[in-house]
Amino acid sequence: MYDFDWSPIPRAIPFLWAGMKVTLQITVVAMLVGIGLGTVIAIMRLSKNRVVSALSAGYVNLFRAVPLIMVLLWFFLIVPSLIVRIFNLPRTANVQVTSAMVAFSLFQAAYYAEIIRAGIQSVKAGQIGAALALGMSYGQAMRLVVLPQAFRNMTPLLLTQTIILFQDTSLVYVSAVRDFFGAANIVGTRDGRIVELILFAGAVYFVICFVLSTLVKRWQDRLKVAA
Amino acid sequence: MDLNWHVFLEPAPSGGGATYLDWTIAGLKITVMLSMASWVIALLWGSVMGVFRTMPNRVLYGIATVYVEVFRNIPLLVQLFIWYFVMPELVPPALGNWYKQLDPVTAMFLASTLCLGFFTGARICEQVRAGIESLSKGQKAAGLALGFSLRQTYNYVLLPMAFRIIVPPLASEMVNLVKNSAVASTIGLLELAAMGRQLVDYTARAYESFTAITLLYIALNLIILGFMSWVELKARVPGFISGGGR
Amino acid sequence: MIDIRNVSKIYPNGFQALKDCSTHVDKGEVIVVCGPSGSGKSTLIKCVNALEDFQQGEIVVNGISVGAPKTDLPKLRSHVGMVFQHFELFPHMSVLENLTIAQVKVLGRKKEEAVERGLKLLDRVGLRAHAPKFPGQLSGGQQQRVAIARALAMDPICMLFDEPTSALDPEMINEVLDVMIQLAREGMTMMVVTHEMGFARKVAHRVVFMDQGLVVEDAMKEDFFGKPRSERAQAFLSKILSH
Numbered sequence: 001m002y003d004f005d006w007s008p009i010p011r012a013i014p015f016l017w018a019g020m021k022v023t024l025q026i027t028v029v030a031m032l033v034g035i036g037l038g039t040v041i042a043i044m045r046l047s048k049n050r051v052v053s054a055l056s057a058g059y060v061n062l063f064r065a066v067p068l069i070m071v072l073l074w075f076f077l078i079v080p081s082l083i084v085r086i087f088n089l090p091r092t093a094n095v096q097v098t099s100a101m102v103a104f105s106l107f108q109a110a111y112y113a114e115i116i117r118a119g120i121q122s123v124k125a126g127q128i129g130a131a132l133a134l135g136m137s138y139g140q141a142m143r144l145v146v147l148p149q150a151f152r153n154m155t156p157l158l159l160t161q162t163i164i165l166f167q168d169t170s171l172v173y174v175s176a177v178r179d180f181f182g183a184a185n186i187v188g189t190r191d192g193r194i195v196e197l198i199l200f201a202g203a204v205y206f207v208i209c210f211v212l213s214t215l216v217k218r219w220q221d222r223l224k225v226a227a
Numbered sequence: 228m229d230l231n232w233h234v235f236l237e238p239a240p241s242g243g244g245a246t247y248l249d250w251t252i253a254g255l256k257i258t259v260m261l262s263m264a265s266w267v268i269a270l271l272w273g274s275v276m277g278v279f280r281t282m283p284n285r286v287l288y289g290i291a292t293v294y295v296e297v298f299r300n301i302p303l304l305v306q307l308f309i310w311y312f313v314m315p316e317l318v319p320p321a322l323g324n325w326y327k328q329l330d331p332v333t334a335m336f337l338a339s340t341l342c343l344g345f346f347t348g349a350r351i352c353e354q355v356r357a358g359i360e361s362l363s364k365g366q367k368a369a370g371l372a373l374g375f376s377l378r379q380t381y382n383y384v385l386l387p388m389a390f391r392i393i394v395p396p397l398a399s400e401m402v403n404l405v406k407n408s409a410v411a412s413t414i415g416l417l418e419l420a421a422m423g424r425q426l427v428d429y430t431a432r433a434y435e436s437f438t439a440i441t442l443l444y445i446a447l448n449l450i451i452l453g454f455m456s457w458v459e460l461k462a463r464v465p466g467f468i469s470g471g472g473r
Numbered sequence: 474m475i476d477i478r479n480v481s482k483i484y485p486n487g488f489q490a491l492k493d494c495s496t497h498v499d500k501g502e503v504i505v506v507c508g509p510s511g512s513g514k515s516t517l518i519k520c521v522n523a524l525e526d527f528q529q530g531e532i533v534v535n536g537i538s539v540g541a542p543k544t545d546l547p548k549l550r551s552h553v554g555m556v557f558q559h560f561e562l563f564p565h566m567s568v569l570e571n572l573t574i575a576q577v578k579v580l581g582r583k584k585e586e587a588v589e590r591g592l593k594l595l596d597r598v599g600l601r602a603h604a605p606k607f608p609g610q611l612s613g614g615q616q617q618r619v620a621i622a623r624a625l626a627m628d629p630i631c632m633l634f635d636e637p638t639s640a641l642d643p644e645m646i647n648e649v650l651d652v653m654i655q656l657a658r659e660g661m662t663m664m665v666v667t668h669e670m671g672f673a674r675k676v677a678h679r680v681v682f683m684d685q686g687l688v689v690e691d692a693m694k695e696d697f698f699g700k701p702r703s704e705r706a707q708a709f710l711s712k713i714l715s716h
Contacts, residue, residue: 069409374579465610
């Protein structure tokens with residue numbers, strides 16, 4: 001049986017926590033920007049203008065057709081040099097984290113957009129008609145009547161997608177960005193206890209995601225009863 | 228930005244007359260093999276677990292539920308590292324030593340296949356469960372009323388319809404599987420995404436390399452979606468509108 | 474043939490669907506079970522072939538106790554035919570396959586024998602030409618007739634009908650009732666949950682009236698339609714017969 005030695009973990013907590021902060025940073029930023037951008041893309045997709053609709057569809061289909069790792073590699077190899085060149089900045093770690101946030105935001109936006117689009121379409125067709133009949137403009141109707149209802153319906157799905165995003169941030173492993181999992185790996189390799197650290201990281205992710213997804217499920221069940 | 232697509236025909240450092248195009252195709256082959264092997268595990272294991280999640284037997288239901296929760300709440304990358312770095316240490320020494328003796332590529336391929344297979348299996352489990360639960364309760368009752376045992380009812384009545392119903396979501400899972408196979412690059416397997424990185428490193432032609440790899444992933448997606456459309460057509464039940472009866 | 478003695482069914486949440494119900498069906502008898510929705514009549518009939526369980530009482534079918542732990546339920550069910558409100562034909566099998574699959578897999582008959590039996594029964598319900606078709610291609614009335622044939626293909630000792638015409642459009646109800654009337658006249662033991670009082674008047678021997686989980690009346694047909702003893706049955710009848 002393997003000889004477990006968990007001692008490096010308590011000592012490394014500050015280091016691991018720093019990594020977790022990066023993970024949370026990326027998750028929160030990508031979620032907010034992703035949902036914002038996703039809403040715009042979803043509305044574009046539902047537009048009667050064929051060009052606008054096609055552009056939006058193209059964006060969504062492109063980002064959903066490629067692995068996230070590919071997108072991250074694209075961003076880490078190409079974008080930092082672009083940013084450095086455009087802004088004449090020194091190549092610091094911050095640029096890397098920013099690239100990661102941009103990459104995740106753009107990627108997640110494609111997935112959020114599909115959820116939001118379905119959410120908007122699930123609002124009864126008569127609602128927008130009723131709003132327009134009251135004299136609201138299309139923009140007002142969307143903002144005051146359709147989107148609030150749509151978001152209430154799709155919040156569980158958006159949250160589930162965010163939990164997936166939280167898990168996906170571990171893929172920054174392929175870059176120089178040090179997130180929670182990256183930090184765990186560094187500690188594990190440095191102290192020769194990679195097995196314990198990987199299992200520890202797995203357990204942490206499991207607890208966080210399991211609790212969050214259970215809460216989302218409870219919320220969904222309550223919504224179903226209320227409907 | 229000048230693009231040079233001929234770089235693919237230039238000879239690669241691995242020698243023997245291989246071009247960068249050959250490298251790309253080698254990566255593609257590994258991605259395809261990895262995906263197919265994982266899919267077999269995922270479909271078989273996921274289906275069994277999905278059936279367990281619909282059975283009245285609490286033990287089987289519990290096992291399947293634990294499986295789904297564990298494999299859906301741990302990131303794929305972490306799971307891969309567990310299969311590749313941790314499992315060889317935790318299994319009985321005989322098995323562990325055999326694994327460590329394997330040549331590196333086989334070891335990486337094996338870990339990746341198991342990882343991807345069980346990860347995707349959890350998702351397929353939920354699809355199969357949803358498919359079975361979408362059938363009207365009367366179908367199960369009708370099967371039992373004729374004298375079928377529970378197993379016969381699943382085999383002849385519930386599963387044939389459930390699988391037909393879930394062909395579209397299964398197609399999505401296949402596409403996801405191919406995309407997820409890219410994580411294998413992190414442990415060193417030279418599949419398509421890893422090859423993309425190699426190409427950039429050796430040719431310094433980032434745009435061409437990434438465009439080619441991206442196009443290949445898109446092509447794989449289209450092939451899968453096309454194939455599953457054909458499957459859906461073949462499996463269609465005359466006169467039946469998808470959605471699970473009245 | 475079917476003996477139901479003091480059966481009670483209580484759901485885990487406390488709701489009691491059946492309260493001390495008792496009745497019986499002798500060989501060759503046709504019993505109609507009627508009552509308002511929620512009266513428990515569907516639940517009761519589903520207890521007879523153990524599609525629903527019950528906590529108290531006893532049900533004996535042809536000498537076999539349905540609730541006993543050792544009872545081979547699939548075997549019992551293969552001898553008791555059931556027809557459902559929503560037909561429940563298997564959509565991925567042709568009409569003929571619907572009829573033969575249980576004959577082959579449960580009764581162990583040879584394929585040729587099963588096919589012959591199936592075609593004969595389809596003939597009997599007037600649907601032989603539809604044998605290669607799929608359920609989705611048939612009308613509701615046709616599907617239900619196939620469902621009856623499917624149950625008959627197992628050579629059952631009795632037939633249970635759970636609101637067989639409730640899901641049918643009015644113009645198709647008669648074609649199904651005609652098959653059932655024919656079956657009754659041939660001497661099949663039948664327990665039928667239905668609102669179709671015309672059918673009851675024609676072929677039923679007894680009528681059982683249920684309300685809120687209780688068997689309120691269990692009378693010979695003439696008595697029931699002539700002078701129902703309970704007020705509830707009276708009210709129910711007047712509502713049913715007025716249209």
